[in-house]
Amino acid sequence: MKYLRFLVPLIVFFGLVGFLFKGLFLDPKEVPSPLINKPAPAFSLALLDKPDTTFKRDDMLGKVWLLNVFASWCVACREEHPLLVEFSKSKMLPIYGLNYKDERMAGMKWLATFGNPYDASLFDHDGRVGIDYGVYGVPESFLIDAKGVIRYKQIGPFTVEAIETKLIPLVQQLKKEAGNG
C-alpha cells in the first residue's frame, strides 16, 4: 500500500508527459476540414484570363481533378508552385487554379512569371467561393472525385512527400473507382 503513494503521481506524471509529447507533433494550424467526403460546394466563376467564360463545378463531373487555391500575394504559394508545375507535366489529372482574393492582372502576371500548371484558373475576386470551401490559409488544395465529392484536402503547400505518398496513390485509387462505377 505504501508504494502506491509514489506510483500514482508517477503514473499521472508520465500520462501528462505523454500528452505533451504528442502535442509537440501536432500542428494547430491544420484544422481537419468537415468537407472531406462531402460534395464539393457548387460554384460558377469566370476564368482568370477570359472574363467572359464561366466555369462551373458540374463541368468537371465524371473526372477526378485537383482544385488548387493560390494568390499572387501568397508567399507559401511560391514555395509550392514549382512542385505543381512539375507534377502537372505528368498529365495525371486536370489541375484547376482558384485565384483567391486577387487582382486579375496580378494573378495573370504571377502565372506568367512562375509558370502555369493549371488547365484553367478561376477568378474568385471577393473570396466567396473560398469561404464555401472553408479556405483559411492559402495555398490549399482539394482533390475531387468523379462524383464531385471532395476526397482529400491539402492544407498549406504541397511537399514532394505529400504528392508522392498521399496525392498520387489517392488519384490512382479514385480513377479506378470512377472506372468501375
Place this chain on the structure above:
Amino acid sequence: MAKLTRLLAWLCLAFVVGTASANEAAPASADPVLEARMLHITAELRCLVCQNQTIADSHADLAIDLRQQVREMLQKGQTDQQILDYMTARYGDFVLYRPPVKSTTLLLWVGPGVMLVAGLVMLVLILRRRSRMPADKFDAEPDEEAVGKP
C-alpha cells in the same frame, strides 16, 4: 497644489479615453441592432487565421469577409443557429468557442469537472486520515528539530 495635480491627471485620462473610443472603426452597417447581433454571433466564432482571436476581434482579411457574410445573412433574416451551422459546415466544430457535446468532445467538457472532483476526494481522504492520527504524529521529528536550530 496636490488637488490641482490630481485634477489635471483626471483631465488627461478623460481625454485619452475619449480619443480612444473616438478611434473605434465606424460600423459598416447603418443598422446598430444588426451590427450588435453580428458582433454577438462572431464573438462565438474562432478566427482560423489567428486562432486565439474571435472573428469579432480579428483584423484578418478572412475575419472581415466573414463578418460581412454574417451581416448579409442577418439581413436575409437568418437565425443565429443557421449562421453557426453555416460556419461549422465550412470550418468544422473548431470554429465554435463552445463546441457541441459529442462523444469526441466529451472529455473536453467533463474533464475539468472530473479533475476537480478527484482533487476534492483526495483532499477529503487525506484530511480524514490525518484527523484520525494521534496528536504526537504532528510534532516535528527530533532530527528535523535539530536541523532547524543553529
